[in-house]
Amino acid sequence: MPLDTAPYDALLLVSFGGPEKPDDVLPFLENVTRGRGIPRERLVEVGEHYYGFGGRSPINDQNRAFISAVEEDFRSTGVDLPVYWGNRNWDPYLADTLQRMKDDGIKRAACLVTSAYSSYSGCRQYRENLAEAVATVGEGAPELDRLRHYFNHPGFVEPMVDATLSALAGLGDAARRDAHVLFVTHSIPESMNDTAGPEGGAYVAQHRAVVDEVGERVRQETGHRYATELVFCSRSGPPHVPWLxxxxxxxxxxxxxxxxxxxxxxxxxxVSDHMEVIYDLDTEAQATAEKAGVEFARAATAGVDPRFVAMVRDLLLERAAVERGEEVRRESVGALAPSWDRCPVGCCPNQRGDKPALCGQA
Ligand SMILES: CC1=C(CCC(=O)O)c2cc3nc(cc4[nH]c(cc5[nH]c(cc1n2)c(C)c5CCC(=O)O)c(CCC(=O)O)c4C)C(CCC(=O)O)=C3C
Ligand SMILES: [Fe+2]
Incomplete structure (x- = not known):
């Protein structure tokens, strides 16, 4: 018996996109930074990161692998739904995917965004991209709901705990004893964090909740309280603008x-080892550590961990039940409550002016 996924007839994976070959790099970067006030020098520098890896980001292949894993999970658990994929910044673009979904007769899809936290860049901007894509397709475009933020879902947190333990095990005994666990995320402008979520500050608050939860579980597993802290990578933007x-x-x-x-x-x-991870962490931060004489071990991202893959099904079935008006139990761990289904009005505002966005409260 297939599981009840009504009112949904598809899952849509919504992601960032990345270049597949050297000729894609500049047009991709132009897509990413259009209207975002990023200095030219920064673009040239980031272009070099991509050229250093053959002009190809791993992110698209990682999304393909993730989709295969989700499809397999769906098949083996009786979730009878097709999985589609669309990006903000590169082929397959969201509008093309939505057109295909419409042609396939899809009426209503649940969207999983490959970003776990609240912020303009990680949430509302994707919601604006969805609104734009729906407008492009016009009449008959599928209705879209975004699955809730999953930073505190056990399917995301548990793989992080195991990855932290494995990375700790990879350090030499002497280095491990006083090792610091640096939880790292993408820096964003301070002003973007100040306005993140319904009450502001949600980007940092959600990350801190993950740091505390993973830190506590690592303590339980190892019997040792490692120093933990939240640090940032991939700062961009003009130098006079403060970033986290x-x-x-x-x-x-x-x-x-x-x-x-x-x-x-x-x-x-x-959520996967894309360019920020393989360049900003594995290349740049690792070189910094080597030069400073500090042992360095990088923990894996959630990637295609079966628990992370199964989380997609859990969130989908949960939301489907909510939309059918049923009571649900929402999985979450740590200090923060499970996140909202529809973003509150004014949550993670676009600081450059209002744009239509989907998946919010009326
Ligand atoms: C919060 C956040 C996430 C995590 C949530 C999520 O995953 O969405 C994220 C992910 C990603 N960011 C990515 C790539 C880039 N981000 C840039 C620029 C920026 N990111 C920002 C924030 C975030 N970014 C911000 C505030 C900017 C400044 C411009 C602006 O205000 O919009 C630039 C332009 C150059 C530069 O400025 O560095 C690039 C090339 C890739 C693809 C990697 C690959 O190709 O493998 C991924 C997954
Ligand atoms: Fe980014």
Missing amino acids: EPDINDRIEELARQGVGGVVVVPIGF
């Missing part, structure tokens, strides 16, 4: 000066 700090590289250098022998870097801000 400390930067991971600055922090590693400071820890080295204090005599700390090892760091474990846990990319809680990202």
